[in-house]
Amino acid sequence: MPHRSPHGQRAGARQGRRWSQHVTETSDAMDLEHGVFAQSSAQAIARSLKRSAEHSRRRKSDPFRSAMSMLNFYINRAGRRLPAVRKRRLEAAKRALRELFHRPQPQRASR
Numbered sequence: 001m002p003h004r005s006p007h008g009q010r011a012g013a014r015q016g017r018r019w020s021q022h023v024t025e026t027s028d029a030m031d032l033e034h035g036v037f038a039q040s041s042a043q044a045i046a047r048s049l050k051r052s053a054e055h056s057r058r059r060k061s062d063p064f065r066s067a068m069s070m071l072n073f074y075i076n077r078a079g080r081r082l083p084a085v086r087k088r089r090l091e092a093a094k095r096a097l098r099e100l101f102h103r104p105q106p107q108r109a110s111r
Helices: 021-024 041-055 063-081 084-100
Strands: none
Touching: 021 084, 041 084, 063 084
16 A cells, blocks of 8 residues: 555655656746737637747647647646636637648537
8 A cells, every 4th residue: 555645645746746747847848938828819829829939949749739739738737726817818729820830620529
């Protein structure tokens, strides 16, 4: 049985929470402008991601995929702590990013 802390967490779980910071700092992910995800409009977020993706030399795939990956990484990393207003803005930034790169919007599944 794993050793648990007084707060009910497994030993070492606290260290595991910072994996995304480690990935962000050490990976070949593209360089982002400071505060890109805190911007007030979806268009501004999308433009910043596009600019960063096109100018970065630290990416492994095409600019659109790199930009969309960083946006998804941020959304997924925030998880349930992401307020609904910000989540809607970031989802709108995905749509704006597709428009900026002239990519089709995904089809919604019919129910």
